[in-house]
Amino acid sequence: MTFRTRFAPSPTGPLHLGHAYSALLAYDMAKAAGGEFLLRIEDIDQSRSRDAWERQIYEDLRWLGVTWPDPVMRQSDRHSHYAKVVSKLSAMGLTYACNCKRADIDAAAGAPQEGMPQFGPDGRIYPGTCRHRPMSDAGPNDVIRLNIKKAVDVVDLSTFNETGQRYSGIHALKADDLIETIGDVVLVRRNMAGSYHLSVVIDDADQGITHVVRGEDLFEATRIHVLLQTLLGFPVPIYHHHRLVRDAAGKRLAKRDDARAISKYRGDGASPADIRKMVRLHMART
Ligand code: GLU
Numbered sequence: 001m002t003f004r005t006r007f008a009p010s011p012t013g014p015l016h017l018g019h020a021y022s023a024l025l026a027y028d029m030a031k032a033a034g035g036e037f038l039l040r041i042e043d044i045d046q047s048r049s050r051d052a053w054e055r056q057i058y059e060d061l062r063w064l065g066v067t068w069p070d071p072v073m074r075q076s077d078r079h080s081h082y083a084k085v086v087s088k089l090s091a092m093g094l095t096y097a098c099n100c101k102r103a104d105i106d107a108a109a110g111a112p113q114e115g116m117p118q119f120g121p122d123g124r125i126y127p128g129t130c131r132h133r134p135m136s137d138a139g140p141n142d143v144i145r146l147n148i149k150k151a152v153d154v155v156d157l158s159t160f161n162e163t164g165q166r167y168s169g170i171h172a173l174k175a176d177d178l179i180e181t182i183g184d185v186v187l188v189r190r191n192m193a194g195s196y197h198l199s200v201v202i203d204d205a206d207q208g209i210t211h212v213v214r215g216e217d218l219f220e221a222t223r224i225h226v227l228l229q230t231l232l233g234f235p236v237p238i239y240h241h242h243r244l245v246r247d248a249a250g251k252r253l254a255k256r257d258d259a260r261a262i263s264k265y266r267g268d269g270a271s272p273a274d275i276r277k278m279v280r281l282h283m284a285r286t
Contacts, residue, residue, distance in 0.1 A: 003035025
C-alpha cells in the first residue's frame, strides 16, 4: 500500500510548536515510507477561519521545510460534497433535525447516572430529545444528528489499527460503547456545511489518505470517524496518534498561546533545526 498522509490545520490562529511537531512527523513518516504528504485547510468553520491565518500556515510550513503538492484541498470549496453525504445518511434513515440549545441539553440530561459518562468526544452525550423529529422538519436553525442506535444496527462494526505509541494496537468498535460514550453526534452544525467529524471523514476518503497522523487529543474521536467510514463504505485508514507538545507546566499548547507561535520563534532568529530540537524530532534521513 502506498503511504499517503496529510496535515489538516484549521486557519483559526497561528501554528504553534504542537502543529510543527504534527506536520513534521507526518512529513517525515511519508518521506521514510516513500509516500506522499498532503496539506488540507480545514476551514469548515467560516466564522473562525481567516485568510491571513491560512497564508501564515503556508509560510510557516515552507519555512519548516515541509512541501506538498498543489492544489491544496480547502473545506470551504467542498460544501456540496458534504451535503451529498448527509443526504445519503438521511436516505438511510439515520439522521434527524435537532434544535436543542446547549442549556436545553444540559437540563434534559438531568442528574448524572452512576457509572454513565456525561461527556464524550462530541461533547455532552445527547439525551435524545429531538430523536423523533423527521428530516423533512429540518429548518435553518437546526443541527443534523446521527441516530447512533440505528447506525450501529445497520453496519458490521469494524476495527481500526493504531500505530501511535500510547494506544498502539487493534481497536474494535462496540455498539454499546458507541451508544453510551458518544451518543448522537452532530453531522451538520448551525451555519456550517458539516461538522468536523463529517468533513474529516469525507476529505480523508476523497484524498485517499492511508495513514492519519495527528495528536492524541483526537484518539477518542476516532471511533466516530471509523463508524462513519463504515457506514459510508469508505476505507478505514491506519491511525497514528502522537504525543502532544506541552509547555513547561505540562499544559498542552493551544492556538491562543501566541508566545509559542512558529512565526514568533522565527522572528526571534530560531532555525527550523532549532524547532525540531524543541519538539524532540530528529531530522529525517531521506
Ligand atoms: N483540523 C484539526 C485541527 O486543527 C485536525 C483534524 C485531524 O487531523 O483530523 O485540530
